[in-house]
Amino acid sequence: MAEYVTGLERTQEYIDRLQGVLQFFETLPQEKRNPVQEAVVGLMLDHSKNVLDAAKNHKPLMCTWYGNCQEILAAMGVVYYNPVFDLMFHLGLTDYADAKECDRFNLDDKMCSLVRYAVYSMVNRLHPRPDCFVAMAEPCDGQLMLHQAFAECDYLKGVPVYTIDPSYGHTDKDFEYVAKQLKEMISFIEKNTGAKYDVNKLREIVDETNKQYEIWAEVNELMRASPAPMPSFAVGDAFWALTQHLPCGDPRATALMGAVRDFAKANVEKGVGPVMNEQIRVFWPDLNPLWGDKLGQWLAEEWNAVVVSSFQQMTPYEKIDTSTEESMLFGLARRAIAEIPMIRQGRGWVDVVVEDLRNEIQNNSIDAVLFSGHQGHKDQSGINQFMKKACRDMNVPLLSLTTSLFDERYTPLDKVKSDISNFFSANGFKRNVH
Secondary structure, X not given: XXXXXOOHHXXXXXXXXXXXXXXXXXXXXXXXXXXXXXXXXXXXXXXXXXXXXXXXXXXXXXXXXXXXXXXXXHHOOOXXXXXXXXXXXXXXXXXXXXXXXXXXXXXXXXXXXXXXXXXXXXXXXXXXXOOEEEEOOOOOOOHHHHHHHHHHOHHHOOOOEEEOOOOOOOOHHHHHHHHHHHHHHHHHHHHHHOOOOOHHHHHHHXXXXXXXXXXXXXXXXXXXXXXXXXXXXXXXHHHHHHHHHOOOOOHHHHHHHHHHHHHHHHHHHHXXXXXXXXXXXXXXXXXXOOOHHHHHHHHHHHHOEEEEEEHHHHOOOOOOOOOOHHHHHHHHHHHHHHOOOOHHHHOOOHHHHHHHHHHHHHHOOOOEEEEOOEOOOHHHXXXXXXXXXXXXXXOXXXXXXXXXXXXXXXXXXXXXXXXXXXXXXXXXXXXXXX
């Protein structure tokens, strides 16, 4: 592994690699090109360039996580990055180089792989040093430890940190409690970055994200058609990146999401989709796995199966009232603790998990549920029996796996495929004959 000093070196590597990927796309025959994929990679490239520019030229730069109300940071003109988003995206382009280095990292390999990647990346200076960072106190067991490790690592010594204290409930009082903290967070950002808060700019950003989540809801409706108009995991993968990891409120992202909706709508009207002889409609009650493309392609080829929804895809984002500052902060607080996937289901009442599971089974005509059993999550172990009962009551079979969403080596994909095949066969589904 190369030695990094400032994090700028790794960011430049990301830029060079993404430019190479885009150049490769240009060499493909037109029928094999994926305009959505190319556009997302293009936005990722722009974002990496902005991070590098901010670090080099001493512009406001922060580290944060999904679900931390990035709308506020975007409105303040702060460049921000997630400590694992780029690393995980580039795993597939580098033969899992960072994951293999992380194997030698002095941290328990049984904890959530996302947590391990985050600590590994900061200790090894894979990011530019931020002016400050907003910690994440949910949803999994290791998050609090993660930020303790950040604070103690030499690279981040002296970097100010703000932690939102999330409530457990999903009531108006819970949202009001978090909204008050968002005002504190704004003052924290102003003090430590020099960026200025403008409520009108926040309104502009939130209005744009409202449009994005409205489009997302329309695509989810279209995915209820049979055959499903989009491949397994495709919607959640693209839209999750555009709304939670890349800069919030970007009109280019809105236009891209609109193009996806129009494509899905056209497929529904034509009665076509990537799995024409659709036999099994699958729900995946978790974040999408990094290896979802491989799994989805295999499901289609071997079982005429398609993952039509997941917790990452179905999360019920509500429109935020932008009439006043108070209504916007209230809506952002609700989004942060009650709508962002995994956070929504992993903290608080198990009733939320059961309700989401039942609704998705009913609304999407689900034939089978595949549960990832992601490592390092006590919440996952705890909800398994509740999901089994809910599925049993609805006469839909459930398979509980044991995997890492972010490291396909934890449970080899061949083992996952074998378990799924045995499960499908035991429940009367027919495998394709080649």
